[in-house]
Structure formats: structure tokens, C-alpha cells
Amino acid sequence: MKLSIITPCKTKDIEKLKQLATNLNRQDNNDFEWVIACNHDVDLNGLNFPIESINFNGENVAQARNAAIRKAHGDYLMFVDADDFLLPNTINNVINKLKPNCLTDLKVYPTYEPVNSYFTEINQKQEFRMPNWAFRRIPEPTAEETELNDNFQEVNQNIIFDNISKYLKISGKIIPKGIVWDNDILFDEENPLYDDFYFMGKVLGLVDKFIQFDTFKYVKVKHNDPINDPSLSQLECDDRWDQMLNSFIKTFNSVTYNELQNKIVIHSINKINKYFYNAVISNKFSKNKLNDILNIMSNYLSLINVKLLNNVNFISRRILINIKKHNYSKAKRQMKLLIGLRYIHKLLKNKGRGITRVYYEMICKKLKVNEKVIIYESFLGRNYSDSPKYIYEYIQKHYPGQFKHIWIAANSNVKKDLSSKPNTKVVKRFGFRYMYYMGVSKYQVINMRQPRWFHKKPGTVFMSTWHGTPLKHLVFDMENVASATRLYKKIFYEQSRQWDYLVTANQFSVDVFKHAFMYPEQKMIKSGYPRNDILNVPNRDELAKNIKQKLGIPLDKKVILYAPTWRDDEYVDVGQYKFQLKLNIAKLREQLGDEYVMVLRTHYFITNNLDTSGFGDFVYNESSYDDISELYLISDILITDYSSVFFDYSILRRPILYYVYDYDKYASVLRGFYLDMKKDLPGPLLKTSDEVINAIQNIDDVSAEYADKYAEFSEKFSKWEDGHASERVVNMLLKDDKRVKKID
Structure with missing residues (x-):
């Protein structure tokens, strides 16, 4: 047995563990064991490799990892968290490259919020594609990077030390078990938030060879729900800074190699410089708690070479020196100065908006x-x-x-x-x-x-x-x-x-x-x-006529309102998407133009202006029209897709068609639905332009076919829409204001 994969797990992560099991089971090489330390019974069957399951009742991840290390039989230890996964063929690519006394880095790729269906797609297809929407705030990999290969290089300690913040984390590392056993290296069980600093610090001080793969093979999933499913780094903990500083102190004291010590110190003071001062100025700590943290920091600073403080700016250096000397009041005043200067710098970068924010705050x-x-x-x-x-x-x-x-x-x-x-x-x-x-x-x-x-x-x-x-x-x-x-x-x-x-x-x-x-x-x-409310007013026909005249729409033509929404995979920037018009407008014009015109209304997230100039007087692009409710009034048929506009439009009891050319992709990969679109909607799902045209040409038959479904839908979603919603809402808004008088 060459390789032991170690995974700590808590009850809340059981479903994620099952996904990881599927991922590991689809690896091309099964010459490994999986050692799971979990505080819940684990029932995993049908796997191609042996499992060592430890019913673990400890309090933290460090204890779970240590329990798993003691049970591991492999020559090498790989640490894979329950919510992460390996890319296809990873184990086959690395298992023959492992060397005694040599740390192996799988090159971790941090992803944000990949959906389960995407995860399953990787497992099933055994290929790795990188859609834009699966990753946030990191450069999209090049085509060469996404090719799965076994290229690697041996790198020296200087490269590792220059990236010390990355190498103090356990994710994606493969470590010879002999180094761990012979030197009694374990995770810090007294420090549940930063248990791997001490472990990896000792490992880095003992190995003299490093293998780093050219392409990433370990995908670390960063949690996107800090409220219900926080990662360790997202937990709200009063003693987070205590634990972080104590981890640096313990790691510093355990390492005998001076250059490594220096790199750990530089990493720690950069972290303090980046995050700590703002936390102090924001009153994140009580007075007693802050003094406790400053005392720990003072003890730490007394251990290190003061010359290393030159790695931060002058004011931060003075802050740290004053903390070291227990001049806490002076240090806090300097923190205020530094944060103020950073704030001014940020405001100057934001120009006008930054200045008005100062006006608001001050x-x-x-x-x-x-x-x-x-x-x-x-x-x-x-x-x-x-x-x-x-x-x-x-x-x-x-x-x-x-x-x-x-x-x-x-x-x-x-x-x-x-x-x-x-x-x-x-x-x-x-x-x-x-x-x-x-x-x-x-x-x-x-x-x-x-x-x-x-x-x-x-x-x-x-x-x-x-x-x-x-x-x-x-x-x-x-x-x-x-x-x-x-x-x-x-x-x-x-x-x-x-x-x-x-x-x-x-x-x-x-x-x-x-x-x-x-x-x-x-x-x-x-x-x-x-x-x-406007959809229920007594004079809505007259309103519709006035709106048509305002827009220049012929009164003798029926109106098709086409209101598509945005797609997650056409992402441009936060809240901005492009949209490609897949409906064959030219064919609709040819087949329907004598009787109908089309009003186009895209979602406000869609940033590109769709060119409809070639469709003459058949298409009225009203994407910038303020009030879509008024467009409902003038339309005889609604065509939409996954937009919620049809809920409101159904109040009018007019026909609704769903043009969902990408339904399978959208429903299973891009977004989940609260409704079963195949069963619950008051209109047909259409996937081609010809189907849309046919439905419009036979709209009376479509309406008759969906009459019962429409009635059921309206009962569920439109019961409260009686034209008096504004009155009910305003009554609640102003209910405590005794000085106002309503005039009926």
C-alpha cells in the first residue's frame, strides 16, 4: 500500500463525503487506502479501494487528522477534506512520482461555489472543463493548464519559502509517513483553527526535496454559505487572533532552520498588518480581550528579529514596536492613523463616490x-x-x-x-x-x-x-x-x-x-x-391603448411580449451578463408579421444591446422601458423562459409560452427551480423557433389545452392580486405614524 488518503469528517459533511467517495472511486488508479475519521457512522459501499473508518468523538479537525495518521498503513499521507476533490487521473499521475523524504505539492486550485451537478459531471465524464461561472475572483486557466498531464518539477526550498503562506496549509500536500512518524509530528490539537501551521512548519523544516506538479490536481472548494455552512476560516470566534498568534509562536519555536523561521515571521506580520488593525479600530474586541491579544502579540514580537519588521510600512512598524514594548495606547492611536490613511487612499481611488461616503459617515x-x-x-x-x-x-x-x-x-x-x-x-x-x-x-x-x-x-x-x-x-x-x-x-x-x-x-x-x-x-x-394593481384596474383597456400609442405600436396589431432572462454561464461581471438572441425573429416576422408585432424586454442584468434594426416595424425593443407592468397590459401573448415575469402576467389570464432552448442545461447545471417546469406551468415548454411559431398560430388550441392548468396556477399564485395590494402595504408601512391622515 503506497498511499493513505486522510479525510476528517463531521456529521454535517456526510453528504459531501459521499461525493468525495464517488470522486475517488472514479480515479484510474486504486492503489491507495482511504482513512476517514468521523464523529458519525460512515456507510460507503461498492468502492474499488479499502477504507479504514474511525468512529471519532473528538472536538476538532486536528484530533481527527491525528487519529487517522495513527491508523494509516501507507508509505505516504495525502490530506483531502470531505468537501474537496481530486481531478480525474490524479492518483495515477502522482503515485509513481513519490519519493522518500520528499514533499509533493499537487498544486491546489481554489474554487468558489461549484454546484453539485458540476461536481457530478466531473466524476462521470472523467474530464475537466472550467466554465467561467464555476470560479470567482481568480484568473481563468489557459487551455494548456486544463490539460491533465503528469508534468512536474523539483523545486528548491527558496521557492517554497517565498510562498510560505501557501505551504503552511495542508491542502494538496503528500508527505512521506516516515517523516511524520520518525519526528512525532502531529497536528496542534490545542489550536483547532490553525492546526496545520505547526504541522506543516515542522515538515518544511525537515524535508529537503520538493515535487510540484505543473497542473493543478486538487480542487479546494471554498464555502459560499458562512451562515449555515462556515469553513474554519469563516467561523465567528472570539479567540481567533489568540489562536492565530499562538500558532505562529508554537511554529516559530519548533522550527530550527533560521530562514524558515524568518519566512514564517514575515508571513505573520503581513497578516497582522493586513487584518488586525482594522479589527481593533472596528471595536471587534472588548477592552480585556484586546489587551489579552496584545499581550500574546507582544510575547511573539519579543522572540523575533526586529529587522524583519522592515517588511511592512513605517507606521505599521512603529505600531508593532510599541506593542512589543507594551505601549498599547500609543499603538492604538497609530492604528487609527494607519487605517485613516488607508481609508483616504481607498476614497481617492473611488473618486467621487468615496468622498460622498465620507460625507455620509462623518x-x-x-x-x-x-x-x-x-x-x-x-x-x-x-x-x-x-x-x-x-x-x-x-x-x-x-x-x-x-x-x-x-x-x-x-x-x-x-x-x-x-x-x-x-x-x-x-x-x-x-x-x-x-x-x-x-x-x-x-x-x-x-x-x-x-x-x-x-x-x-x-x-x-x-x-x-x-x-x-x-x-x-x-x-x-x-x-x-x-x-x-x-x-x-x-x-x-x-x-x-x-x-x-x-x-x-x-x-x-x-x-x-x-x-x-x-x-x-x-x-x-x-x-x-x-x-x-395596474393589471386589475377597471380602465386597463384604455390604459393599454394609450401605452400603445405612446410606443407607436399599431392599434390593429396583436402584441407578442418576449421577456427572456439572463444565463449564469454568460457572466461578464458582478450583476452583468450578455445574452444571445436564439429565437429566429426573422422567421417569426415572416410567418406572423401580418397579425402581430413583437415587443422585446430583456432583463436589466443583460448589458449588451440586442440589434433588432433589421426586423423593421415587427420588433419594438423596449428593454429600457421603465415599467414592465405596462408592457403586460398591451400584450396578447407572453414568451419567456426562466424569468419570473410569468407569475405577474398570469393575472391577465392571457396565453404564456416558454421558449426554453437550453432547458436541460439550465435546469440541471446552471440554476435549480422551485417548480417542476414540465408539470406546474400554465403553458408549453418550447425548444425551437418552429415550435414557438406553431404555438402562436394555434394559440386558441394551446389556451384550451392549458385552461385547467392555468386556473390551478392562478389559484396558487394570484389569489392575493385583487388590485388593492398598494393599500395593504402602505397601511403596514405607516401603521405607527399617528400624525398622518388618509384621504379616501
């Missing part, structure tokens, strides 16, 4: 709340639309002159729409007036999320209207977060805790938001969406 957030100010924002200030629009209009009508209304705008369109409205002011998003009103407003009505830096004041009311009934998995139900930072779930959780109310359209949404947002049901308003 002045606006300290101002007294104005009881009569309401702020509204729709889709990050892009337009005057959605539920905030209809809440605003209801308040204007029924509480005239009693409030000052502030609309946030990212462009000039919003100001144009509101220029003649009484008691209304439009302010530029992130401008000076924006910051002022964010600081003084009593009410905030927003359909997405507030900025991360905004914290509502006591006594104010924040209402999230959200922006749709969910079809695709949201936030905590998402395995893959391709459109945002890997801390998206943590940030969302922190922001949504500030919401006083969350507006919901139906009971289905209530049930989803409870787990997708982890939001309490008692704070949800079960009202329907204010934006849908």
Missing part, C-alpha cells in the same frame, strides 16, 4: 431623522417602476402633501418621469444629496437590497418590496453563486436582518422566503405586489 448618519421623508429606489435607481412606484403613487393620492418623497436615480430617466410630481425630489445615487437623505429618512422603500454600508437608524422603517415570485433558487437555496462575491449569502443575511417588512405576492413566496432568505414569516406582508 455627517449624514449622525443627523436627526425627519419623520416626513420617504426614500424610494427601484432596481438600483435604474428606473421609476415596480412596487416602489405604486406605493409612492398610492401615498401621493391618499396622503397628499404629508410627506417629502425622495426618488433615487442612477440615470436621468427617473428625473424625467418625476419632474412634475409634487413634494418629490430626485437625487443621484451615491451623490451628496443621496447620502443626506439616506441619513435623515424615516422610511426606506426599496425593491432590491440596500448598500452594505447602510445601517438603518432606530425608529426608522425599512421595507423591502422584493421584485418577483421566485422560480429559480435564491440565496440560501443556491449551491452556486455565480453573480456575486462568495460572501454573498453572509452579506444578504446581514442586510435582510435590517428589513422591518418584506412584501410577498403569494403564500408560495412566503414559504420560499422563509428558507431562501432565512427571513421570519411574521415580518412578511401577505399582500400581493403593489406593481400588479
Whole structure:
């Protein structure tokens, strides 16, 4: 037996362990054993290699790894965490390259949020493809890098030491067991957060040969849900800095090789310089806790050569020297100076927005709340639309002159729409007036999320209207977060805790938001969406006629509204996607142009302007039209895909077609659904342009075929939509304000 793969595991990781089992079972070489130390019984059958399972009842990962080391029979130890995996053919590529007294580095590739289906795809196909959406904040590998090969090089200690932060981590390392046994090297069981520093520090001081593979073979999955499934680095721990510093001290004292000691010190002081001062200034520690940490840091600094402090800037160097001398008050003043300078530097880089943020932090957030100010924002200030629009209009009508209304705008369109409205002011998003009103407003009505830096004041009311009934998995139900930072779930959780109310359209949404947002049901308003009130007004036919005339659409033509959404795999940047028009518009025009015109309305995430100029008067591209509810009113048929627009459109009881040319890929790989699209939708799933044309030509037959399904769908999703949602929502928003008077 040459190789022992060691995996610590806790009960919450059992499902991940099963995935890893599948991954290992598909390796081309099974000349290894798998040693699992778990605090739960592990039932894994049908594997091509032996398993040594340890029913482990210890407290931390270090104890589990040490228990596994003691049971390992192999000549080499490879450490693979339960939520990571190896690329195909890895063991076959490395097993003949292992050498006595030689550390082997598999070259770790850190991924963010790969979905399970993608993981399964790697296992099943035994190939490695790197889709853009599977990785975040790291360079996409070149074609040469993604080729699986066994090329490697022997590197010297200087290369290892120059990358010491990487080599102090156990992931992707293969270590001769003899080095571990002969030198009694174990993981630090007293330091559960940083147990591998001590272990790897001793190993690096003893080996004199290093093998590093040219291509990455170990994929380390970084957790994207710090709230429900935090990694060790994401755990909220009061003693994190104590443990980190103690790990550096213990590792420093255990290493006899001076150059390695120096590299460990440089790594540690860079970490202190980067993270610690900001934590102090942000009041992350109590006074006693901070003194405890500073005492540990002082002891550590007394061990090291003061010349190594030259690796940080002058102010940081003075801070560390003062900590070493126990001049803590002076050190804290210097920390404030350094953080202030960093903040100014960041503001200067951000130019205008940075300056207004200073204005908010220094002045606006300290101002007294104005009881009569309401702020509204729709889709990050892009337009005057959605539920905030209809809440605003209801308040204007029924509480005239009693409030000052502030609309946030990212462009000039919003100001144009509101220029003649009484008691209304439009302010530029992130401008000076924006910051002022964010600081003084009593009410905030927003359909997405507030900025991360905004914290509502006591006594104010924040209402999230959200922006749709969910079809695709949201936030905590998402395995893959391709459109945002890997801390998206943590940030969302922190922001949504500030919401006083969350507006919901139906009971289905209530049930989803409870787990997708982890939001309490008692704070949800079960009202329907204010934006849908317009779909039930008595004069909606007259409104539709006026809208058609405004857009120049012939009154004698029927309207097809095509409203596709974005795709995760067409990612450009955070919240930005490209879209390729797959529907054969030319053929639709040829077959349907005598009777119909098409209105195109893409999702606001889609950044590229689709060129429809070649389709003459058949296509009206209204992707920038503010209020999609008005486009619902003028349309006779809706074509969509995975957009939630059909939930709202169904209120009109008009035909809905689903053009889902990429259904198999989208459903299984890109995003999961809350509904079974093949069973639950009030219209057919169509995969070709010909099927779409045929459905439109026979739309009466399609409507008859789906009549029962449509009625069932409406009962489930539209029951609350009676045209009075705005009234219910505003009543909740203003229920504690005794000074306002409603005028019916």
C-alpha cells in the first residue's frame, strides 16, 4: 500500500463525503487506502479501494487528522477534506512520482461555489472543463493548464519559502509517513483553527526535496454559505487572533532552520498588518480581550528579529514596536492613523463616490431623522417602476402633501418621469444629496437590497418590496453563486436582518422566503405586489391603448411580449451578463408579421444591446422601458423562459409560452427551480423557433389545452392580486405614524 488518503469528517459533511467517495472511486488508479475519521457512522459501499473508518468523538479537525495518521498503513499521507476533490487521473499521475523524504505539492486550485451537478459531471465524464461561472475572483486557466498531464518539477526550498503562506496549509500536500512518524509530528490539537501551521512548519523544516506538479490536481472548494455552512476560516470566534498568534509562536519555536523561521515571521506580520488593525479600530474586541491579544502579540514580537519588521510600512512598524514594548495606547492611536490613511487612499481611488461616503459617515448618519421623508429606489435607481412606484403613487393620492418623497436615480430617466410630481425630489445615487437623505429618512422603500454600508437608524422603517415570485433558487437555496462575491449569502443575511417588512405576492413566496432568505414569516406582508394593481384596474383597456400609442405600436396589431432572462454561464461581471438572441425573429416576422408585432424586454442584468434594426416595424425593443407592468397590459401573448415575469402576467389570464432552448442545461447545471417546469406551468415548454411559431398560430388550441392548468396556477399564485395590494402595504408601512391622515 503506497498511499493513505486522510479525510476528517463531521456529521454535517456526510453528504459531501459521499461525493468525495464517488470522486475517488472514479480515479484510474486504486492503489491507495482511504482513512476517514468521523464523529458519525460512515456507510460507503461498492468502492474499488479499502477504507479504514474511525468512529471519532473528538472536538476538532486536528484530533481527527491525528487519529487517522495513527491508523494509516501507507508509505505516504495525502490530506483531502470531505468537501474537496481530486481531478480525474490524479492518483495515477502522482503515485509513481513519490519519493522518500520528499514533499509533493499537487498544486491546489481554489474554487468558489461549484454546484453539485458540476461536481457530478466531473466524476462521470472523467474530464475537466472550467466554465467561467464555476470560479470567482481568480484568473481563468489557459487551455494548456486544463490539460491533465503528469508534468512536474523539483523545486528548491527558496521557492517554497517565498510562498510560505501557501505551504503552511495542508491542502494538496503528500508527505512521506516516515517523516511524520520518525519526528512525532502531529497536528496542534490545542489550536483547532490553525492546526496545520505547526504541522506543516515542522515538515518544511525537515524535508529537503520538493515535487510540484505543473497542473493543478486538487480542487479546494471554498464555502459560499458562512451562515449555515462556515469553513474554519469563516467561523465567528472570539479567540481567533489568540489562536492565530499562538500558532505562529508554537511554529516559530519548533522550527530550527533560521530562514524558515524568518519566512514564517514575515508571513505573520503581513497578516497582522493586513487584518488586525482594522479589527481593533472596528471595536471587534472588548477592552480585556484586546489587551489579552496584545499581550500574546507582544510575547511573539519579543522572540523575533526586529529587522524583519522592515517588511511592512513605517507606521505599521512603529505600531508593532510599541506593542512589543507594551505601549498599547500609543499603538492604538497609530492604528487609527494607519487605517485613516488607508481609508483616504481607498476614497481617492473611488473618486467621487468615496468622498460622498465620507460625507455620509462623518455627517449624514449622525443627523436627526425627519419623520416626513420617504426614500424610494427601484432596481438600483435604474428606473421609476415596480412596487416602489405604486406605493409612492398610492401615498401621493391618499396622503397628499404629508410627506417629502425622495426618488433615487442612477440615470436621468427617473428625473424625467418625476419632474412634475409634487413634494418629490430626485437625487443621484451615491451623490451628496443621496447620502443626506439616506441619513435623515424615516422610511426606506426599496425593491432590491440596500448598500452594505447602510445601517438603518432606530425608529426608522425599512421595507423591502422584493421584485418577483421566485422560480429559480435564491440565496440560501443556491449551491452556486455565480453573480456575486462568495460572501454573498453572509452579506444578504446581514442586510435582510435590517428589513422591518418584506412584501410577498403569494403564500408560495412566503414559504420560499422563509428558507431562501432565512427571513421570519411574521415580518412578511401577505399582500400581493403593489406593481400588479395596474393589471386589475377597471380602465386597463384604455390604459393599454394609450401605452400603445405612446410606443407607436399599431392599434390593429396583436402584441407578442418576449421577456427572456439572463444565463449564469454568460457572466461578464458582478450583476452583468450578455445574452444571445436564439429565437429566429426573422422567421417569426415572416410567418406572423401580418397579425402581430413583437415587443422585446430583456432583463436589466443583460448589458449588451440586442440589434433588432433589421426586423423593421415587427420588433419594438423596449428593454429600457421603465415599467414592465405596462408592457403586460398591451400584450396578447407572453414568451419567456426562466424569468419570473410569468407569475405577474398570469393575472391577465392571457396565453404564456416558454421558449426554453437550453432547458436541460439550465435546469440541471446552471440554476435549480422551485417548480417542476414540465408539470406546474400554465403553458408549453418550447425548444425551437418552429415550435414557438406553431404555438402562436394555434394559440386558441394551446389556451384550451392549458385552461385547467392555468386556473390551478392562478389559484396558487394570484389569489392575493385583487388590485388593492398598494393599500395593504402602505397601511403596514405607516401603521405607527399617528400624525398622518388618509384621504379616501
